[in-house]
Amino acid sequence: MSEWRLTEGASAELAAIFTDLDTVFALQGENITSDPLSEVIRVECQGLRYYVKRYHRAGKGLRRFIGRPRVKAEWQNLKYFAKWGIPTAPIVAYGLERKAGAFVRGALITRELAGTEDMAQLALRDDACLRDRAWVARVSQQLARATRALHERHFTHNDLKWRNLLVNSLGELFLIDCPTGSFWWGPLLRYRIIKDLACLDKVAKYKLSRAQRLRFYLQYRGRERLDAGDKKSIRQVVKFFEGRE
Numbered sequence: 050m051s052e053w054r055l056t057e058g059a060s061a062e063l064a065a066i067f068t069d070l071d072t073v074f075a076l077q078g079e080n081i082t083s084d085p086l087s088e089v090i091r092v093e094c095q096g097l098r099y100y101v102k103r104y105h106r107a108g109k110g111l112r113r114f115i116g117r118p119r120v121k122a123e124w125q126n127l128k129y130f131a132k133w134g135i136p137t138a139p140i141v142a143y144g145l146e147r148k149a150g151a152f153v154r155g156a157l158i159t160r161e162l163a164g165t166e167d168m169a170q171l172a173l174r175d176d177a178c179l180r181d182r183a184w185v186a187r188v189s190q191q192l193a194r195a196t197r198a199l200h201e202r203h204f205t206h207n208d209l210k211w212r213n214l215l216v217n218s219l220g221e222l223f224l225i226d227c228p229t230g231s232f233w234w235g236p237l238l239r240y241r242i243i244k245d246l247a248c249l250d251k252v253a254k255y256k257l258s259r260a261q262r263l264r265f266y267l268q269y270r271g272r273e274r275l276d277a278g279d280k281k282s283i284r285q286v287v288k289f290f291e292g293r294e
Contacts, residue, residue: 053144062095067142073156076101086119091161098161099141105154120145120155123228127159133202135195136223138162162215162223169212172256179256184220189261191222193268196245199230205241206230209248243282247289254287 053069067073078090078101087104104120117125120143130137138159145155168188171179178184192214199206206213207229215223233241246269253262270279 050148051144051146053142055142056140059141060095063141066092066094067158070144070146070154070156073101073142073158074103074154098163100138100159100161102157102159103154104145104156106152118145118152118155119228120157122230123226124157126227126230127157127225129204130224130227133198135198136221138223138225159225162217162225164217165215165223166217167212168214168216169210169252171216172211172252175256178220182261185257185261186264187220188216188222189265190268192249193265195222195224196249197269197271200242200245203232203234203238204230205233205238205245206248207241207244209245211249211252243285243289246282246286250286251290 051070055064055067059067066076076090076092078092081089081091081100083089086106087102089100089102092099092101102120102123104118124140124143127137127140131140138161140157141160142158143156146153196209206224206227208227209224213224213226215225217223246266249265250262253265266279266283267273267275272279275283
């Protein structure tokens with residue numbers, strides 16, 4: 050069984066190069082990344098660039114037979130982001146193939162967010178924008194709002210690192226790359242929320258001031274002062290990766 054969908058409004062040119070899984074897996078383009086599960090190439094059509102993420106495996110263990118394959122989780126999660134008002138990469142096409150119930154392959158195609166760069170690269174070269182208080186405040190507020198929108202819905206990103214945060218020259222923020230994000234409840238939700246916040250703080254503690262980090266947390270919580278619960282959460286965030294860096 051094969052399922053493949055192009056989003057509404059796709060041009061005839063896009064439909065031609067992203068016709069089906071066979072066509073997508075035969076595409077040649079600029080190699081961006083690869084790992085044991087997937088690879089990403091970049092192709093161009095009508096002056097716009099597109100990221101083609103091709104999965105050769107569903108994930109680890111039983112995920113090949115049960116549960117959501119990573120590619121399906123990724124396109125569903127990006128759709129959640131859009132539904133919840135969180136800026137993300139526009140989906141162009143997606144789908145997967147199964148045989149005898151087992152995952153065979155799948156792909157997700159998104160349009161490039163022109164003029165963006167991931168925040169990990171900004172941190173790596175110590176970009177001047179990270180020393181611009183107004184710029185940091187603008188991005189921090191957007192990130193706090195997006196993170197709160199996820200967590201209020203019992204959803205966690207599970208890889209909320211600076212490399213998965215894109216910004217453009219206007220300081221507009223986009224969340225991307227979320228194949229392991231999911232819904233959680235109870236103690237597991239609490240643990241995953243702390244992990245999301247700790248992933249963000251892993252770089253922030255080296256690049257931002259304590260006041261900026263605290264302001265982000267207050268914006269995320271939607272309040273002006275910390276209470277006892279907030280102070281406990283902050284301690285958990287700060288200690289989360291202790292001994293693992």
